[in-house]
Amino acid sequence: MSPLLAFLAAETAPKQVDPWIAFFSLITVVVTVGMGFWTAGKSKSAGDFFVAGRSVSVGWNASAISGEYLSAASFMGVAGMVMATGYDALWYPVCYACGYLFLLLFIAGPLRRFGAYTIPDFAEGRYDSPVFRKIAVCFVLFIGFFYTMPQMKGAGTTLAYIFPGLPYWAGVVVVGAVITLNVSLGGMKGITLVQAFQYWLKVFAITLPIFILASVVGHYQQHLAGNKTAQEAAATILPGIERKALPAKAPKDEAWIAPFGKLTTKAVDASIAAATTPEAKASLEAVKKPYSLLYTYSLIIALVCGTAGLPHILVRFYTNPDGVAAKRTTMWVMILIGVFYVFPPVYGVIGRSLTPELYDAVGAKGTDKVVLELPTLLAGRDHALLGSILSGITCAGAFAAFMSTFSGLLVSMSSALAHDIYGRMLRPDSSPEQRLKAFKWSALIVGLVAVGLGSQVEALEINFMVGQAFAIAAASYFPLLFMSVWWRGMTMRGAATGMLVGGLSALASISLTSISDVAVAKAKKLADAAELAAYWADHPLAKAIADYWVAHPLARILCEQPAIWAVALSIGLMVIVSKATASSIPTDIRMKMLVLHAPEALGLKQEYIKEHEGLGGH
Amino acid sequence: MRDQLKLSIACALCFAIALVALPLLNYFQPEFMAQRVFGFTLTWLILGVLFFPFVWIISFVFIQRSIALENAEAKAAQDGQRK
Numbered sequence: 001m002s003p004l005l006a007f008l009a010a011e012t013a014p015k016q017v018d019p020w021i022a023f024f025s026l027i028t029v030v031v032t033v034g035m036g037f038w039t040a041g042k043s044k045s046a047g048d049f050f051v052a053g054r055s056v057s058v059g060w061n062a063s064a065i066s067g068e069y070l071s072a073a074s075f076m077g078v079a080g081m082v083m084a085t086g087y088d089a090l091w092y093p094v095c096y097a098c099g100y101l102f103l104l105l106f107i108a109g110p111l112r113r114f115g116a117y118t119i120p121d122f123a124e125g126r127y128d129s130p131v132f133r134k135i136a137v138c139f140v141l142f143i144g145f146f147y148t149m150p151q152m153k154g155a156g157t158t159l160a161y162i163f164p165g166l167p168y169w170a171g172v173v174v175v176g177a178v179i180t181l182n183v184s185l186g187g188m189k190g191i192t193l194v195q196a197f198q199y200w201l202k203v204f205a206i207t208l209p210i211f212i213l214a215s216v217v218g219h220y221q222q223h224l225a226g227n228k229t230a231q232e233a234a235a236t237i238l239p240g241i242e243r244k245a246l247p248a249k250a251p252k253d254e255a256w257i258a259p260f261g262k263l264t265t266k267a268v269d270a271s272i273a274a275a276t277t278p279e280a281k282a283s284l285e286a287v288k289k290p291y292s293l294l295y296t297y298s299l300i301i302a303l304v305c306g307t308a309g310l311p312h313i314l315v316r317f318y319t320n321p322d323g324v325a326a327k328r329t330t331m332w333v334m335i336l337i338g339v340f341y342v343f344p345p346v347y348g349v350i351g352r353s354l355t356p357e358l359y360d361a362v363g364a365k366g367t368d369k370v371v372l373e374l375p376t377l378l379a380g381r382d383h384a385l386l387g388s389i390l391s392g393i394t395c396a397g398a399f400a401a402f403m404s405t406f407s408g409l410l411v412s413m414s415s416a417l418a419h420d421i422y423g424r425m426l427r428p429d430s431s432p433e434q435r436l437k438a439f440k441w442s443a444l445i446v447g448l449v450a451v452g453l454g455s456q457v458e459a460l461e462i463n464f465m466v467g468q469a470f471a472i473a474a475a476s477y478f479p480l481l482f483m484s485v486w487w488r489g490m491t492m493r494g495a496a497t498g499m500l501v502g503g504l505s506a507l508a509s510i511s512l513t514s515i516s517d518v519a520v521a522k523a524k525k526l527a528d529a530a531e532l533a534a535y536w537a538d539h540p541l542a543k544a545i546a547d548y549w550v551a552h553p554l555a556r557i558l559c560e561q562p563a564i565w566a567v568a569l570s571i572g573l574m575v576i577v578s579k580a581t582a583s584s585i586p587t588d589i590r591m592k593m594l595v596l597h598a599p600e601a602l603g604l605k606q607e608y609i610k611e612h613e614g615l616g617g618h
Numbered sequence: 619m620r621d622q623l624k625l626s627i628a629c630a631l632c633f634a635i636a637l638v639a640l641p642l643l644n645y646f647q648p649e650f651m652a653q654r655v656f657g658f659t660l661t662w663l664i665l666g667v668l669f670f671p672f673v674w675i676i677s678f679v680f681i682q683r684s685i686a687l688e689n690a691e692a693k694a695a696q697d698g699q700r701k
Contacts, residue, residue, distance in 0.1 A: 090665045098673050101633055105626040105680060221657030229652040229659060257659060258652060259644035289645065296641045304637070324685060331677045338670035345666050486623060597622065598691075 020385075021162050024392035028201065028399045029178055032194055036182035039190035056192055056319040062332035064192045065316050067199030067400075068408035069096075069333070070340055071147075072154030073466040075202060075401035078341070080368035082348025083358070085263040086256035088296065089348070093341035095300055097334060099307020104330035107308060110485045110596040112317045112326035118412070119311050119477070120420045126484050127492035128586050133420060135496055136480075139503060140311045140416040143473050144409050145453060147310070150465040151409070152176070152454020155402040161372060162395055169455040175402055176454065180447030183410045184440040188319060191407045198400040199336065205397025206343045209375045209390040213350065216378060217242065220346045223353045230254040243353045250359040256352070264292035264299075267553040267560070274550045284553070294564070295557050302563030306470030309477030312405075312412040347371050372398065410446055417442035460518075468510050475566035476503030483574050485596055488589050494578030502570025509559040509566075516545040621687050629680045636672065640665065 056064070074096065081089035114122055119140060124133035152172045159171025183191060214220065218241040225236050226243045237243055255261045262269075268288045275281045307313070320326040351358065351370035354377055358367045371394055379387030418439040423430055430438070457465070476499045483490050483498075519542030526532045536543045549556040558565060578585075586592065644651050644661055651661035658666070 087662060087665070090662070094665055094669050097670060098633065098637070101673050101677055102630070104677055105630050109684075224659075224662065225654070225657035229654075231649055231652050257662070258648065259641070259661060293641055293645050297638075300637055300641075324688065327681055327684060331674075331681050334677050335674055338674060342667060342670060 018388050018391065020388040020392035021395045024396040025162055025399050028396040031197070032182065032403055033178055035194045035197065036185045036190055039193050040185035058325055058328045058332060060192060060196050061316065061319060061329045062336055063196035063199045065313065065329065065333045066336040067195035067202065067404040068316065069313060069337060070199065070202050070401060071405035071466070072151050072398070072402045074341070074344065075206065075398055076154060076368050076371050077466065078344040079347035079351065079371045080366070082345045083351045083370050084367040086251060086261045087259050088261050088263040090345060091296065091299055092303065093344060095303030096307060097338045097341050099304045100330055100334045100337070102304055102308040104327060104334070107481050107485060108317055108326045108330045109323040111314065111481065112320050113323040113596055118415050118419055119314055120416060126592060127495065129492040132492050132496055133424065135500065137416050137420045139476055139499070141413055143311055143469055144413040145450065146472065147466065147469040148406060148409050148450045149453055149457045151402040151406045152450060153457050153460065154398070156454065156458065158395065158398050161369065168458050172451055172454040175406065176447055176451035179403055179407045179410055180443055183407055183414065184443040187439060188411050191411060192319065195404045195407065198404040201400045202397045203340055205393045205400070206340060209394050210343055210346050212386070212390060213374060213378060217350065217354060220349060223350050226353055227253040227257045229257055244356050246356045247359050250356055260289055260292040264295040267549065267556040271550050271553045291554060291557055295561055298561035298564035301567055302467070302471045302474050302561060305474035305478040305563065305567055309473035309481065311477065312408040315412045315415065344371070347374055350374060410443055413446045414439055414442040417446065471506045471510055471563050471566070472503050474563045475506040475570050479567060479570040479574060483571065488593050489578055489582065489585060490574065491578045491581045491584045493581045493584065494574045497577045498570040498574030501573055502566050505569065506562045506566040509562045512545055513556070513560045516542050516549060520546050622684060625680065625683055625687065629676050632676055633673065
């Protein structure tokens with residue numbers, strides 16, 4: 001019992017700053033800044049800043065994309081979600097990884113062959129329409145900021161965890177400042193190196209602690225075996241495997257380990273709790289499982305299509321030398337992130353046995369913290385130093401996670417401002433030097449806005465915000481790219497209508513759910529009935545929506561996970577409107593399709609944006 | 619381009635079938651999917667571990683075939699020019 005008592009004592013005592021955790025986090029930040037300065041000397045031309053001179057090799061680029069992709073949500077959120085909701089959360093890592101397959105199969109090669117700098121370039125070039133560039137720019141900034149907020153939230157909470165007493169916004173400011181500096185120093189070329197380094201750091205930080213931990217406290221499947229399924233009479237607790245009692249808030253074993261658990265059934269469960277007659281309860285019980293199947297499919301569509309539509313990931317394909325390299329890169333990315341994603345669920349499973357007290361806390365102090373918390377268990381098992389060092393390593397990995405994703409977002413948003421808005425709309429005759437300067441200023445502006453937004457979102461959940469960004473990307477960019485690349489009958493009006501209606505309706509329905517969820521979460525904290533009534537009287541809209549969800553669980557599921565209808569709506573509108581405006585298909589569509597699909601060896605390749613424009617070459 | 623699209627669609631179908639089938643199996647055969655394999659439940663083993671190598675295999679096959687197709691297309695076009 002003594003290690004347990006020691007652990008509990010350490011938890012309840014006022015927490016000191018662990019020197020090892022501080023040391024490893026500091027090293028990560030210092031190395032990131034150092035590499036930024038080191039690469040600053042190598043990035044000279046506008047091409048270097050926007051697309052890393054289009055010369056990033058497959059190995060570097062695959063590591064860099066993987067580094068950019070494994071965000072705070074992957075590093076901390078997935079483990080926390082598996083611990084909190086069980087089997088259903090496994091769809092997140094699987095679909096995050098598999099979305100890349102869609103990119104590889106349909107988008108990676110052709111998009112690179114087109115030879116643009118940014119997605120808005122592609123939008124304009126494919127349809128010969130400057131108006132469409134403006135629409136596409138808005139979406140880049142919009143999805144970018146949506147995806148930035150959870151990274152900032154992760155940074156703020158992690159720093160506050162490492163240095164207790166530090167305010168939430170301090171972490172947001174530190175990470176924002178470091179990355180803005182890096183991006184404005186080296187642009188895309190600079191961050192490629194940093195992100196590649198950060199990928200390997202993250203893999204190291206997630207695997208090493210769990211291997212050591214598992215050799216001490218027992219393996220993945222041994223801990224999973226301790227959760228009994230509905231078919232088993234009792235849980236098989238293997239000898240030597242410890243399993244602490246679960247608090248009342250934790251989901252039961254049978255629901256946790258099986259599909260269609262808490263994550264997918266909570267809308268119907270809320271309705272059942274509110275139902276007054278036994279008949280109503282019984283009829284809701286009957287639809288519970290079909291609805292959760294629907295939820296599962298909608299989640300899969302959002303994650304798979306959303307991956308294929310995230311602008312900061314797409315922009316990386318332009319850094320490949322050619323279309324074949326773009327395809328090879330995507331395959332390596334899939335292997336690299338697939339290897340990573342096997343491990344976060346292991347933290348969730350072992351965390352359920354050994355740190356069930358996290359179920360009682362909420363948000364950043366709850367299950368989201370399991371990746372950082374688990375290694376410290378070793379400290380209570382006579383490996384004090386090892387526990388601190390491993391915890392330090394996971395914190396360093398978490399830092400690498402927000403920094404690399406944020407740097408990718410910052411580059412794609414700065415490119416949108418400097419290249420699309422400044423270079424193409426405001427000052428089309430500006431020189432490459434001026435655009436380079438504009439890039440640096442844009443990075444600063446976007447960095448400031450991101451820090452400002454990030455310091456406002458402390459109350460929202462990381463994985464929830466990421467889910468929103470994915471659903472919007474799935475209903476806007478994915479249909480645009482997929483259809484533009486493969487269907488020659490697409491017109492600008494069709495593309496714009498589908499993308500706008502799909503993206504905006506996904507946004508609207510998600511906002512409806514979050515408005516009522518935030519209000520309900522606040523109302524739950526009010527114990528006093530009179531206060532509660534007054535609170536709801538002040539928020540009639542949220543109350544009306546929340547009541548509507550309870551009465552209509554199906555509508556709630558479709559609004560919370562809109563991908564299943566929004567993607568279909570978007571593609572459907574693209575087809576219908578394009579057919580109606582078929583006369584405006586670009587006249588040189590055959591040539592455009594050839595450029596997108598012909599192998600480079602044919603010599604048809606024309607970069608849409610010419611390399612080293614006016615720079616005199618190197 | 620047509621062959622490339624066919625190849626992409628064939629690979630995507632393999633992948634889509636797996637994604638559609640797993641929730642359906644969970645839905646209609648819950649006992650079968652819940653049996654223990656090395657301590658995992660069958661469905662957990664598939665989704666949490668085996669799915670990743672499955673996707674790697676699809677992508678590897680796709681890359682090999684796709685690059686071979688491009689080379690064949692380029693060669694055919696060059697032969698055509700020479701004649």
